[in-house]
Amino acid sequence: MRIGITIGDPSGIGPELVLRTVPKLKGLGDYSIYGNVEILSKTARDLHLMGDYRKIRPHIVDVSDNIRFTYGLSTTSTARVALRSIQGVLKSGADIVITAPIVKKTMRKIVPGFIGHTEYFADFFKVNDYAMTGLWRDKRIMLLTVHEPLKHVFRRLKAEVIADRISFFQNGLRRYFGISKPEIGVAALNPHAFEFSLGEDKEIERGIMLARRKGVRVSGPYAGDTLFNRVFDGYLAIYHDQAMVYLKSKRDGLNFTLGLPIIRLSPLYGSASDIAGKGCADIAGFVAAFRTGKRLYANMKKHGKKDGV
Numbered sequence: 001m002r003i004g005i006t007i008g009d010p011s012g013i014g015p016e017l018v019l020r021t022v023p024k025l026k027g028l029g030d031y032s033i034y035g036n037v038e039i040l041s042k043t044a045r046d047l048h049l050m051g052d053y054r055k056i057r058p059h060i061v062d063v064s065d066n067i068r069f070t071y072g073l074s075t076t077s078t079a080r081v082a083l084r085s086i087q088g089v090l091k092s093g094a095d096i097v098i099t100a101p102i103v104k105k106t107m108r109k110i111v112p113g114f115i116g117h118t119e120y121f122a123d124f125f126k127v128n129d130y131a132m133t134g135l136w137r138d139k140r141i142m143l144l145t146v147h148e149p150l151k152h153v154f155r156r157l158k159a160e161v162i163a164d165r166i167s168f169f170q171n172g173l174r175r176y177f178g179i180s181k182p183e184i185g186v187a188a189l190n191p192h193a194f195e196f197s198l199g200e201d202k203e204i205e206r207g208i209m210l211a212r213r214k215g216v217r218v219s220g221p222y223a224g225d226t227l228f229n230r231v232f233d234g235y236l237a238i239y240h241d242q243a244m245v246y247l248k249s250k251r252d253g254l255n256f257t258l259g260l261p262i263i264r265l266s267p268l269y270g271s272a273s274d275i276a277g278k279g280c281a282d283i284a285g286f287v288a289a290f291r292t293g294k295r296l297y298a299n300m301k302k303h304g305k306k307d308g309v
Contacts, residue, residue, distance in 0.1 A: 001096065001297060003028065003290070004089035007035035008100030011069050011078045012271025013281040015043040017100055020279075021286045023055040028290065033059050034088035036081060038066035046071075047279040063088030071277030074103035079110050086117070090124050096263045096293040097121075098286070101271040115147055118257050121264055129168060130259030134247040134268065135292060139228060140177065141235045141243045142169045142258060153239045157189065157200050162207025163214070166236060170216050172258040173234050178299040182233035186220030189238050193223045204238070244268070252288040256296070263297045265289040 005022065008014025018033060019040065033040070037060050044053035064084035067077045082102045089097050099117050107114045114120065122130045134141040144165055145153050166184060173182035186208055190197045204221040211218050220227075224242045227235060237243035247253040253268035267285025275281060 001029060001294070002092070002094045003031035003096045003098065003293070004092050004094030005031060005033045006082070006085040006089050006097070006099045007033065007040065008085070009074050009078045009082045009103045009106070009271050010035075010039045010043070010067070011071055011074045012101050012103060012273055012276045014082075014100030014102075014271065015040055016047060016049075016276070016279065016281050017267070017283055017286045019044055019047070019049045019052045019056070020281070021283045021290070022059075023052040025287070025290055031059055032061050032089075032092060032094070034061050034063050034085045034092065036060075036064045036066050037062055039064075039069075039081065043277075046277060049279075061088060061092075072273040074106045074271065074273065076106060076109050079103060079106035082107065083110060086120065090121070094262065096297050097265070098289045098293060099264065099266040100286075101266070101269065103271050103273070117264070117266060118146070118255070121257055121260055125260055125262075127259055127261075130257060131165070131168065131172070133172070133256045133258045134243050135254040135256050135265075136247055136250045136252065139235065139247075140173065140233065141228070141237055141247065142172070143240060143243055144236060144238050146240055148239070150239060153189070154200065157203045157238075159203055159206035159210055162186075162204055163210035166207065166211040166216055166218050167214055168259070169234055169236060170211075170218075175303050176256075176258070176263075176296045176299050177233070178303055179233050181217060184216065184218040184234045184236060185222055185227055185230055185232035186218060186236045187224040187227050187238050187242055188221035189224075191223070191225075193221055251282060252284040254285060254289055254292060256292075263293050263300065265293050265296075 064081045173179045189200045255266045257264045
């Protein structure tokens with residue numbers, strides 16, 4: 001089991017997260033950090049983390065040039081470091097990948113059309129069937145739509161599409177989480193579900209019924225403001241913020257890419273340019289990513305072939 005770690009955009013909190021988290025994790029095993037030695041050593045000096053830097057130094061793989069950078073100021077140069085870090089870990093053949101935060105706005109300047117890690121990784125592995133999934137403890141929340149304007153979400157509300165996504169989620173819960181007969185709860189689109197619906201939630205209900213005919217244990221649609229208080233093995237959110245408002249209220253929420261041949265996780269926070277270089281970033285999400293990654297990888301190895309996914 002090989003773990004690959006990216007450093008993210010060096011103007012943000014990525015290098016700090018690596019320096020403050022990785023040396024403290026016990027039993028990490030075979031791991032490599034893809035970035036630049038000088039960038040990490042500068043961050044370590046600035047944040048008085050040289051002791052931690054020396055512990056991880058043998059595991060750093062230089063894949064980008066050293067650059068001058070300013071904390072809190074993302075540029076095309078810092079974005080290029082983040083991109084080289086991602087490319088390095090993808091080419092490494094790592095089984096588990098933990099990604100540090102990037103700045104999408106500057107990434108788009110060097111990678112036109114860049115959306116995020118999720119889509120970039122799926123494109124690298126030539127995977128068409130994948131999904132962003134938020135994790136927090138026993139909550140597993142898959143998104144039907146991700147970075148789309150709400151106006152476009154309505155176009156995706158087709159019963160057949162929803163049924164397909166529910167079946168895909170069932171297979172993912174089996175493969176990565178070892179749940180043989182998962183129960184899934186589906187969110188409604190509108191406030192109070194059917195009460196303020198103009199037919200959208202009826203279409204979601206039709207999708208649920210189609211999935212049931214395939215043998216999936218699924219119910220809903222439930223009002224999005226109470227769905228996550230219910231007990232299910234997995235939850236299907238209809239749009240991005242429906243899931244993320246809940247997940248980002250937690251210190252150690254995670255972003256997991258369902259459907260890849262590897263385990264890819266990241267904490268659910270951005271580059272935090274306002275606190276970069278101050279040594280006060282919350283490392284809870286980064287710690288959780290490593291611990292969760294190992295469990296998911298073990299489940300994938302055990303259940304993947306058996307379930308045919």
